[in-house]
Amino acid sequence: MKILAPIYICLIIFGLNPLYGQTDTEYLKKRKDSSEVMYYIIEGDTVAREMIDLDEVILLDRLKFKSEQDRRRYLILRRKTRKVYPYAKLASERLTTMTERLKTIEKKRDRKIYTKRVQKYIEGEFSEKLKKLTHTEGQILVKLIHRQTGRTAFDLVKELRTGWRAFWYNTTASLFEISLKEEYRPFDVKEDYLIEDILERSFQENILERQNPAFPIDYLDLKAHWNKKTVNK
Numbered sequence: 001m002k003i004l005a006p007i008y009i010c011l012i013i014f015g016l017n018p019l020y021g022q023t024d025t026e027y028l029k030k031r032k033d034s035s036e037v038m039y040y041i042i043e044g045d046t047v048a049r050e051m052i053d054l055d056e057v058i059l060l061d062r063l064k065f066k067s068e069q070d071r072r073r074y075l076i077l078r079r080k081t082r083k084v085y086p087y088a089k090l091a092s093e094r095l096t097t098m099t100e101r102l103k104t105i106e107k108k109r110d111r112k113i114y115t116k117r118v119q120k121y122i123e124g125e126f127s128e129k130l131k132k133l134t135h136t137e138g139q140i141l142v143k144l145i146h147r148q149t150g151r152t153a154f155d156l157v158k159e160l161r162t163g164w165r166a167f168w169y170n171t172t173a174s175l176f177e178i179s180l181k182e183e184y185r186p187f188d189v190k191e192d193y194l195i196e197d198i199l200e201r202s203f204q205e206n207i208l209e210r211q212n213p214a215f216p217i218d219y220l221d222l223k224a225h226w227n228k229k230t231v232n233k
Contacts, residue, residue, distance in 0.1 A: 088144035150214030
């Protein structure tokens with residue numbers, strides 16, 4: 001069963017200055033290539049110690065499954081998550097761009113024209129692909145939209161369209177087991193935790209481009225939380 005209008009409608013609508021920490025004996029200077037050099041001043045002489053900024057890396061355990069069925073389910077979820085994540089990422093980017101741009105437009109008529117242009121652009125680029133999503137892919141997308149924007153797909157439609165349309169889209173989606181009000185809750189829902197695990201592994205493998213969620217998610221805390229749940233069962 002292919003997903004209908006509700007999901008793609010909501011998508012359609014939408015260095016540092018050098019700092020010097022100085023004491024009597026040392027100061028820090030940041031280079032253009034992001035490396036840093038700590039200079040120590042000892043009796044009038046300057047001694048440099050080079051430091052390089054490195055991105056934080058989370059060490060991931062090797063995947064283990066209780067059964068072959070669990071392994072297959074994870075792989076299916078991974079395929080679907082990797083397929084729809086770029087659309088959720090796009091929704092966040094377009095929403096941010098549109099929100100910032102609308103702040104600079106004073107006239108209501110001009111704001112409406114700009115919003116329609118954004119809708120038309122996204123529709124032409126992605127709508128046909130979104131129509132081909134299955135209902136399970138659509139539900140994962142709804143969750144990831146909440147992860148990336150901090151708002152449910154229902155709220156986005158309601159905000160950018162009308163409350164009545166949001167209600168209607170949600171009612172239609174429910175016929176295909178899709179709720180536009182679904183939130184992303186990785187600490188409460190096992191599937192959401194697995195999705196977060198899939199995302200983190202995909203980011204580290206450069207399969208997906210990392211985009212921070214709209215709300216903090218500490219992967220190590222999340223993992224410890226579910227490990228504790230498993231032990232206590």
